[in-house]
Amino acid sequence: MTQLNEDQLIKIRRHLHQIPELALQETETHAYLMQVISEMNQQYLEVREFDELPTAIMVLVHGENPRRTIGYRTDIDALPVTEQTGLSYQSTHPGVMHACGHDIHMTVALGVLSYFSEHQPTDNLLFFFQPAEESEAGGKRAYELGLFKDKWCPDEFYGLHDNPELPAGAIGCRMGTLFAGTTEVNIDIEGKGGHAAFPQDAKDAVVAAANLIVQVQTIISRSIDPIDSGVITLGKIEAGTIRNVIAGHARIEGTIRGLTQDMILLIDRRLQEVCNGIQASFGVKVKLGLNQGGYWPVENNPELTKRFIKYMHDTPTVNFVETKPAMTGEDFGYLLAKFPGTMFWLGVDDDSQLHSATLTPNEAAIQRGVDAITGFLEYRMSAKEEQ
Numbered sequence: 444m445t446q447l448n449e450d451q452l453i454k455i456r457r458h459l460h461q462i463p464e465l466a467l468q469e470t471e472t473h474a475y476l477m478q479v480i481s482e483m484n485q486q487y488l489e490v491r492e493f494d495e496l497p498t499a500i501m502v503l504v505h506g507e508n509p510r511r512t513i514g515y516r517t518d519i520d521a522l523p524v525t526e527q528t529g530l531s532y533q534s535t536h537p538g539v540m541h542a543c544g545h546d547i548h549m550t551v552a553l554g555v556l557s558y559f560s561e562h563q564p565t566d567n568l569l570f571f572f573q574p575a576e577e578s579e580a581g582g583k584r585a586y587e588l589g590l591f592k593d594k595w596c597p598d599e600f601y602g603l604h605d606n607p608e609l610p611a612g613a614i615g616c617r618m619g620t621l622f623a624g625t626t627e628v629n630i631d632i633e634g635k636g637g638h639a640a641f642p643q644d645a646k647d648a649v650v651a652a653a654n655l656i657v658q659v660q661t662i663i664s665r666s667i668d669p670i671d672s673g674v675i676t677l678g679k680i681e682a683g684t685i686r687n688v689i690a691g692h693a694r695i696e697g698t699i700r701g702l703t704q705d706m707i708l709l710i711d712r713r714l715q716e717v718c719n720g721i722q723a724s725f726g727v728k729v730k731l732g733l734n735q736g737g738y739w740p741v742e743n744n745p746e747l748t749k750r751f752i753k754y755m756h757d758t759p760t761v762n763f764v765e766t767k768p769a770m771t772g773e774d775f776g777y778l779l780a781k782f783p784g785t786m787f788w789l790g791v792d793d794d795s796q797l798h799s800a801t802l803t804p805n806e807a808a809i810q811r812g813v814d815a816i817t818g819f820l821e822y823r824m825s826a827k828e829e830q
């Protein structure tokens with residue numbers, strides 16, 4: 444196969460869109476990615492799979508005269524969302540959808556890889572197809588499992604996320620913090636179930652949960668400097684079985700976001716205090732689980748990002764947009780704490796938000812993304828560029 448063209452890329456993206464899989468279960472996606480990669484020119488490629496992280500793939504493109512290894516990461520997992528786009532190529536996996544656009548991310552990575560499979564780069568290029576971005580911290584796992592060893596270790600790392608608010612194909616970026624750090628929140632409230640008619644003999648977990656949820660809303664409004672930013676979203680609650688039985692247990696799941704690690708720790712602490720208060724005032728047990736995993740704030744490296752922005756800004760075919768920090772999380776933040784690099788947005792121009800059941804990225808973004816990224820990588824490896 445020669446370099447993948449736009450029609451082929453769109454076909455690939457639609458196939459990936461039809462087979463979304465949750466974190467660490469991306470077996471069909473893995474097999475399809477391997478098939479597409481195996482059909483590329485293998486002359487410069489070395490492909491690696493991992494027993495310890497079976498859905499991950501790394502592809503090293505051997506450079507002609509390498510001075511460094513430049514990493515490029517794409518995530519490959521999907522979300523537990525039931526698709527409602529009505530597209531002819533919508534998800535064939537019930538209850539699972541590429542509602543965060545990782546199908547676009549993978550396709551762009553394949554497009555860039557296919558270009559360099561035909562045009563040998565000067566430096567080494569390392570493509571990392573990473574499982575488990577939405578949960579389970581695949582980036583951190585990969586690092587801790589020692590996947591980035593020897594020639595598989597990038598000197599610098601790049602990765603993108605699609606952005607429905609930007610025009611299709613636009614590249615968005617900023618110096619400093621691009622994305623928030625997050626902490627996953629799990630709260631179990633253990634009360635005492637009973638008959639609906641005799642609340643005095645029970646410890647109602649639903650009433651305790653309702654009060655907890657309301658009190659949590661005061662953390663951001665009353666404990667955080669209004670000039671700073673933080674978010675707490677409690678996205679899931681489960682309690683009870685039937686209307687006339689008082690629930691003895693409630694479970695709440697959510698996520699905390701902050702642009703700095705200090706902010707996340709402050710919100711973590713206040714949440715623990717609210718849980719302690721609910722425990723005391725309702726006579727229930729409240730168990731709070733906080734797990735940051737690898738979702739550290741995404742901090743762009745100053746030098747590399749300055750260079751990246753300069754290229755995107757100065758290239759007439761690229762629509763560059765300087766963006767604000769976003770409260771989305773990304774486990775690429777962990778990898779950027781280990782390897783210098785840059786994360787950026789790729790515009791996909793859609794009215795639906797990320798994580799919505801109707802997300803329909805504009806596919807024109809794919810080829811424009813491939814062109815912008817291959818152009819940047821060529822520039823980064825060129826003699827013209829300041830070393």
Ligand SMILES: CC(=O)N[C@@H](CCC[C@H](N)C(=O)O)C(=O)O
Pocket residue numbers: 543576577578579604625626627697698699738770771772773774797
């Ligand atoms: C880009 C994006 O949407 N990322 C996810 C990352 C999830 C982090 C973690 N599992 C959490 O829920 O806090 C996001 O929700 O921002």
